[in-house]
Amino acid sequence: MSRLRVTPTRGQGRDRLYVTLRDGTTVAWYDKDTGRVSVLSGAGRDEVLSALAPYLTGEVAVGPPRVPTPADLDRLSLHPDDDLAPNRPGEALHAELDAPRAAPSGRSSGSHRSSGSSSSLLWRRWRQDPRQAELLAQETVGDRLDRLEDAGWRVLHSIPLPGAARIDHLAIGPAGVLAVRTLPARKRRVAVADPQVRVGRSAPAPHLRWARRAAERASRALAADVRPVLAVVEAAGPGALPTPRDVRILRDTEIAALASLGGVLKPADIESLYATARDRHSWLRV
Incomplete structure (x- = not known):
């Protein structure tokens, strides 16, 4: 071997x-x-x-x-299992959704009974799983954030936090550090009544509170100011979404505009924060 x-x-x-x-x-x-x-x-x-x-x-x-540059040295010092840089957008959701796929092939847990109708039902449930929409939204936002690298940004996805929580995306660039929470709208209207956000006719949920909480935890981990962002994917209706004073709400199509912002972090600061953020151990006590 x-x-x-x-x-x-x-x-x-x-x-x-x-x-x-x-x-x-x-x-x-x-x-x-x-x-x-x-x-x-x-x-x-x-x-x-x-x-x-x-x-x-x-x-x-x-x-x-x-x-090697200082950034190279930081990267090489990390064990691959502790390096968060390879994480895909929605990494945790990928892992969760992989398990049900095996059920229709006969590897179900609990009962040994199986039939064509039960297998078909499992597949229908898998297709209708709301996590699929969430994963697609995270992949959409992640792809748009990754395109900011040419403008000097560094991006991480699916950062694990204690207590099974996750930061969907962390973007570090000339405009500062952003903790980005993804919200799939699926061509429905979005109503904001801080801290609640309602998508279509679904029950409102405190997405702004969750976004603030993620930014607070990231701020403690990095010892830096982190701004919360709610990225809404495929929201219906024209115009900008209402934005509270301390949380930036963006449509997924508006993410590219971050490339033109700056004046907060220098390149050396960006690389230093990125090296800290990609280390899994940085997030163990937040």
């Missing part, structure tokens, strides 16, 4: 495969965009190439890495 493990990551505009020892120490990485394998001390060239062989395509350059 190889002593090396290959872990894919994507972030900061890079698509890479990291090669680590069993204790999590990084010994090499393969940058897919440049086609280069950078080898550190701790493993030999042949051993690294053997571990990466199933993933390499085309011609590959191999050699020592370039001089």
Whole structure:
């Protein structure tokens, strides 16, 4: 059995495969965009190439890495299991929704009885699961936030907090730090009566309170000012949504406008906060 493990990551505009020892120490990485394998001390060239062989395509350059930046050093010091940067938008929902998919194939828990009608019913329930709409909304907002990277932003998704809570998205950029909560509207009207938000004819829920709470916890974790944002996906009706003084409410189509804002954080501050935020341990006591 190889002593090396290959872990894919994507972030900061890079698509890479990291090669680590069993204790999590990084010994090499393969940058897919440049086609280069950078080898550190701790493993030999042949051993690294053997571990990466199933993933390499085309011609590959191999050699020592370039001089690392401070952000690179922060990243390399993290064990892959503690690095939140690879999290997809809606990562927790992906995990939750994967379980019911197995039920129709016969791996249901509890009863051993199964039939075509019960299997069909399970699939219908899965399709109608409201978490599907929530996942789609988080993916929509996450994709729009990720596009801000060219404007100097750093983005994390599905940050786990104690007590099974999550921050849907954390965006760190020239305009400051934003804790973004996602709300799927699905072409229905949105009514705001702080702290309640009502979508269509559904019961109102305290989304603004939850958004504030997430920002408060992020502020404690990062020792920085974090502003709450509620991102509403596919809200019906024209015009801007009403916004309380301390919570910014955005349509998903308005997220791109954040790229033009600045004047709060310098690039070095952004990288420092991002390095702290991507470490799972930063969130354990908030």
